[in-house]
Amino acid sequence: MKYIDEFRDGGLARGLAAAIARAAAVMPDREYRLMEFCGGHTHAISRYGLADLLPANVRMIHGPGCPVCVLPIGRVDQAIRLAMEHGVILCTYADTLRVPASDHLSLLKAKARGADIRMVYSTADALKIARDNPGREVVFFAIGFETTTPPTAVAVKLAETEGLKNFSVLCNHVLTPAAMHAILAVEGGVALDGFVGPAHVSTVIGSAPYEVFAGDYGKPVVIAGFEPLDVLQAILMLVRQINEGRACVENEFTRAVTRDGNRKAQALVAEIFELRESFEWRGLGTVPESALRLSPRYAACDAEQKFAVGYVAVPDNKACECAAILRGQKRPQECKIFGTVCTPENPVGSCMVSSEGACAAHYTYGRFREAA
């Protein structure tokens, strides 16, 4: 596969691994604690077994950049209520289907009870369902970071242009920099030496929004693609910055990310959405100015207003360590119910649901290391 295989080359990977080992040997007594913010990176690290290629003193800490993982139970409850009590066709990306909600429900279980819940691959699919079912209300369960926000904006814009009055959005779009602030602001929080920054988010917002983390917090950030060589290259760049005592935003993903990002997408997002004063994240708690809702001009497309499904916060299962894991304070295997009560088949916490979740990635790809 052209443009893919080049970034999965075993020979180059060994070369990068050797370079990382040499760089990390400069300060053999220190630990390099690097957080890969994005679940896409967590998945790549696990799927390609990259941990085996890193020296013992370079430790990857999984961040909260998994849209499904940070979605609190109350938000899934809202979606279920829309489908079960308001009779809407609820369109959702597949990842959210199995997230545990209240009353032992999930979207998948609600579907089995007769709720009309449909898996879609894009907002265009949801719009098509709305066009094909003019007599039904169709709600798109919008989740995700800045990467998935523009497609939702496009759908809202199209719905308005077409006069599609039966289409609305349950908006849960969240913001990457706000989450990074929250992680660094946790008192007695996780000790971090740098971030592997998310590539796809940065294609939209650019690299500039991370400059504050390098500047104010002194944490190097390297924006990286999701192929294994991208991740290894970013780790090497971070270790070198740390060795040199630098803290800058560097861009490993130059093939798609610029400093300014996608201005057109940013403008559309700014037109369709506005900042929420605060938003509850699983793991990070209530974070100010960390999420979006539809702007007043597009209120007709806002499912929360259209159907009066208020948000009710629901506490997580007490035994579940998702919160600490999402903050980077614990590793999945340090959770008492990891792999016993909580498995991908019967997830207790959201980190065990999405393939990008730290627990699911470790369970699926890496748990043989514990057994050994």
Next chain:
Amino acid sequence: MNAVKPGYVRPLDLKQGRVDLSHGSGGRAMLQLIEQMFAAAFVNDSNDFLAQGNDGAVLPAVSGRLVMATDAHVVSPLFFPGGDIGCLSVHGTLNDVAVMGARPLWLAASFILEEGFPLADLQRIVDSMAAASLAAGVPIVTGDTKVVEQGKADGVFITTTGVGAMRPGVELGGARARPGDVILVSGSIGDHGMAIMSKRENLEFSAPIVSDTAALHGLIATLLDALPAESLYALRVLRDPTRGGLATTLNEIARQSGVGMLLDETAIPVHVAVAAACELLGLDPLYVANEGKLVAICAPEAAAVLLAALRAHPLGAEAAIIGQVQSDAQHFVQMQTRLGGRRMVDWLTGEQLPRIC
């Protein structure tokens, strides 16, 4: 059946006609459907069982042990690149019989039809079954038809059951893999699942991916012929990695045999188009269904002979050795990634693709 006067109604309208409830009611309409469609397609010189019109087929005696397998087919869409539910329903059951080490002899087919289903489509499906059965040399000797109301099924569901005769001296089973054994696959993986995916209504991407649906008993016979009778024990397990793909099949075998496995990612054949489509959809080809591939596990001393035998057959041209069985109390299937790291190839969680076979 012969006593019924011919010409009692107009022939089936194969252009405009649709299945209605009377086609499953046991009355004349059902008889007409059976005679003019099913029997017309399935009865031939080597198969007059159906023509006898009895409730069951009386089969000749077979020496040795018998193998029986059954498989329900609910694929959506019914027609896909490289095949349709008809040939799939023949291949699926034949392969289940064949991987036990048996020569498939007879098939039974039962249809659940949805009211309103076009007879023209049903004819295409039945013709495809007939062609697959004829090509495989395995007749459909008995069957059943039921019709359910509109909305109670999705067009056509087909269940087939097969009976085969075990080849003497062959002992195969998922519990027979031992540490040190070699794992072979007969060709590229993921073709069927991605062919289906490419036609899904809400996934209208076009890729030149064709289902690999095929009857494997010829390939399996070649494989068994390659080993002298005293070495047949060296072949431990044969299985066709259908739903859940190669990963699921290997996990099943690992669990049954109480062993672990170590695969080499670079050795597993995947067509570029399948790899690209999987990449696009975030799927892993290891978990995507196949309908014409074989996984073989054998003692190391037989691996070279069996690989050569597979490659000499048209269905096994891309066969490869993909890994080894190892001892592992946890029964983990692991893989050396192309990057040089190691990962698990775990059981599939939930469903990767709905209704693929």
